[in-house]
Amino acid sequence: MNILFSSDDNYARHLGVAIDSLLLHNIDVPKIRLFIIDNHISQLNIDKLESVVNSFKNSEIFFIPFESYVKKLSLNLAWPISLSSYARLFVGEMLPADVERVLYMDCDIVVKGSLLKLWNWDLGDNCLGAIQDTIPARTKASVGLSPTQPYFNAGVLLIDLKRWRQNKVGERCLAFIDSHAGRVSHHDQGVLNGVLMGQWARLPLKYNVMTVHYMMSQNKIRKFYKDDATFYDSYETEDAIKKPVILHFTPSFTVRPWEKNCSHPFRDDYKGLYLSLPWKDVPFSRSNDPWYVRLLNLRYRFFPI
DSSP: OEEEEEEESTTHHHHHHHHHHHHHTOTTSSOEEEEEEEESOOHHHHHHHHHHHHTSTTEEEEEEEOHHHHTTOOOOOSSOOOOGGGGGGGHHHHSOTTOOEEEEEOSSEEEOSOOHHHHTOOOTTOSEEEEEEOOOHHHHHHTTOOTTSOEEEEEEEEEEHHHHHHTTHHHHHHHHHHHTTTOOTTHHHHHHHHHSTTOSEEOOGGGSEETHHHHSOHHHHHHHHOOOSOOOOHHHHHHHHHSOSEEEOOOSSSOOTTBTTOOOTTHHHHHHHHTTSTTTTSOOBOOOOOHHHHHHHHHHHHSOO
C-alpha cells in the first residue's frame, strides 16, 4: 500500500498524528510505504516522523524534496499560503515509476479504520477516485463546471498513477493554472476539478468525512451552499458521520482539533493520538480567527440562509 502526504514544517506534528492513526488501524497490511513530499520540514521533525513510522514493523518512510517542483508553478496568489497542497499535481513525476497506485491524504486527517477496501477500489477507466464535496455554483463555474456537475474534495485521492501519467494529468494541471493567469479558485483542488471534470470515480463518503457534516445537517448544507448536484443519500451520509473511516478536519464552522476552542465531536480522537507522540509537549493554542469570523461560523451553523 502506497500512501502520499505533503507537508511543511508547521504541519509536521499534524502529519505525525495522521500517520500514527493510519498505521494503528492498518497493522494487517503486509507493507505500507509512506511517501512524504517535504516542503522544508526541519530535521528535528523528520526525526520525529521517522520515529513514529519505525515503531510499526510493516511500514517505511521516504521524503521527497518539493523545492525543485515549486519553480514549475506560475501562481498569482491573492494572499500567501502554504504551497504544500500544490505538490500533489506533480505526483506522476515525483513517485518512482514502479508506483502505479497511491492513496493521497491531507495532513489534517485521522484514520479510524482499515483502508484495504479503499485501496482496492475499482476506479474503472478513471485516473482517480475522490469524495464529492458541496460547492456553490459560482465556484464550480470558475473552473468550468455547470451547477449540476459534481465537485470533489482533494483531501483524499486514490490515484491510478499509470493512467495519470498516460493522460498527462500533471502537465494539463500546469496548463490550466496558466490559462487562469495563475489564480484558480480553491487552488490545486479547483485545478484538479477543472482538468478532470466528469472523469473521476465517486468514493463512499466515509473515506473523507469533512467537518461541515458534523456542524450542519445535510439539508442545512445544501441550503447554505445551494449545490444542484446529486449528493450522497441521507442513509449513506448518516452512516458516514457515525462510522467514519477517515475524518478530515477541514475548517468548516469551527476551528481545528489542535486549537483549544474546537467543537468537533471527534476532537478527542486527535488529542488522544497527539499526546502519545513526540510533539506532546507543544501545547495547543486558541484560534486566532477574528471575532467576526467566529460570529459568522456560529451564525451559519445554526441559522443558514
